[in-house]
Amino acid sequence: MLSLYGLLDKVIQKGRLTITDAKGGVHTFGGREPGPESAIRFTTKAAEWKIFLNPELNAPEAYMDGELVVDDGSIHDLVMLFYANKRQFDRTPNQIFWDSLLRRFRRFHQNNVLSRARENAKAHYDIGEEIYRLFLDRDMQYSCAYFPEGTETIEQAQTAKKRHIAAKLNLKSGQKILDIGCGWGGMALYLAHVADVEVLGVTLSERQLKVARRRAEILGVSDRVKFELIDYREVQGKFNRVVSVGMLEHVGAPYLKPYFMTVRDRLTDDGVALIHSISTKSPPGYTGPFIRKYIFPGGYSPSLSETVAAVEPTGLWLLDCEIWRCHYGYTLQHWRERFLANREIAAEIMDERFCRMWELYLSTAERVFLQGSSNVFQLQLGRERDAVPITRDYVGAEEVRIASLESEFLERVVASAAEALDA
Structure with a gap:
């Protein structure tokens, strides 16, 4: 008879998983190869069947609802165990079925017309800055940081990200810049400090807009x-x-x-665009059901192949492509640890179910970048082939120059974020 336990017996090869069922029975899986270990308990019999039928959605929901309880270790240990055995999991009949179904409906899930895009943005970014302040750096950078040495703090790494992007933009005095998806304004304010430029930042989040405008005033x-x-x-x-x-x-x-047609149409003849996005080394796919339903509705991290295919008809030059492999994994590790350190505060602001959901989100995302196939790319695009120097040498020189301009500004911009958020 097909069951969750039969599936786990085949899938769990690395590490060990111990499950106590709703009747008190103990089941152990794995142990063939060394790896992470986790012990969990089901509080309802129904949880077993729900997880068996659709593991990627129903297992997270069971944890959020208290039907799956971690008895030994943390949910992060369970996530690490899952990713250590994900290759076997992806070959199971259940997952092959859901994979096929989700690929078939992915265009519907990503139908981000204007009205739907606004609602999707509100669903994630307008939950309240109080939550984001618990785990982001003080400049509220909610994107992949840059770890040149791998030992930077999250504050240092986020500054390094902004510096690296500013250097690649090769800014000149008097230029006009469009920041698509400006968040709480940190990148726009940084660019306006390191060069005498005008910046327009656009967002679909009313809360982010209010903070960004207040920071510019301050x-x-x-x-x-x-x-x-x-x-x-x-x-x-x-x-x-x-x-x-x-x-x-x-x-x-x-x-x-x-999107890339719009980028092209907004650029001057000598213009340059820098597009930074989550991606994958795998072929085009879909967004996992848990992330799509609870975290980023309408979200999708495009593969490099489908992104470049979308760029080619625009006539834009792909001036440079840089792949960041582990950087987002390190970023998410910092975020997860900072969130856990402030978990009691998060529970007071939201509730326990939200905290479980957010723990699972940060943990899963971290593992996707450190054990899975996700990465980040930066595409540098231009209307002309010589819109920037033809080697990358200028980037390092620009980073050194820009770093010399940061010291006083960094404290001021951090203070502006705190003041605007407290207003």
Whole structure:
């Protein structure tokens, strides 16, 4: 008879999983090869069948609802055990069925028309800054940080990310910059500090907009750093530079080509765009059901192949492509640890179910980058082949120059974030 335990007996090869069922029976799986260990308990018989039928959605929901309880270790240990055996899990009949079904409906899940895009943004980004302040750096950078040495703090790594992007943009005085998906304004404010430029940041989050505008006022740059509550498709005018960090994941596969067409149309003839996005080394796929339902509705991290295929019809030059492999894994590790350190506060702000959901989200995302196939790419695009120097040498030199401008500003910009968030 098919059952969850029969499936686990075949799947769990690395590490060991111990399960206490709802009647008190103990079942042990794995032990063939060394690996992570976890002990869990089911509080209902129904949880076993639900997880067997659709593990990727129903297992997280069982944990969130208290039907799956971790008795030994943490949910992170269970996630690590899952990813250690994911190759076997992906070959099971149940997962093959769900994989086929989700691929078939992925265009529906990613149908991010204007109205739906706004609702999706609110679902994640408007839950309240109090939660994000518990685990993000002080500048509220909610995207992959950059760890050149691998030993940086999250504050240092997020600054390194902004510096690296600013250097690749090769900014010049008097330029106009469009920041698509500006978040709480940190990137736009940074660019306006390291160069005499004008920046327009656009977002679909009302809460982010309020904070970003207040930060610009506090720093005295509202005359040249402006923020608007509009979709990238509604932006008009020309810009010398376009930067988009962590926004492409909200576009959806059906809209990749229109997105890059928009980027092209917004660029001046000598313009340069820097697009930073989560991606994968695997072929085009779909967003996992847990993440799509509870964390990023409408979200999808495009593969490099489908992204480049969407760029090619635009006539834009792909000036540079940089792949970041482990950086987001390190970023998420910092976020997860910081969230756990403030978990009691998070429970007071939201509730216990939310905390379980967020733990699972941060843990799963971390493992996807450190054990799975996810990565991050930065595409540098331009209308002209010589829009930037033809080697990367300028990037390092620019980073050194920009770093010399940061010291005083970094404290001011962090203070602006705290003041705006407290307002």
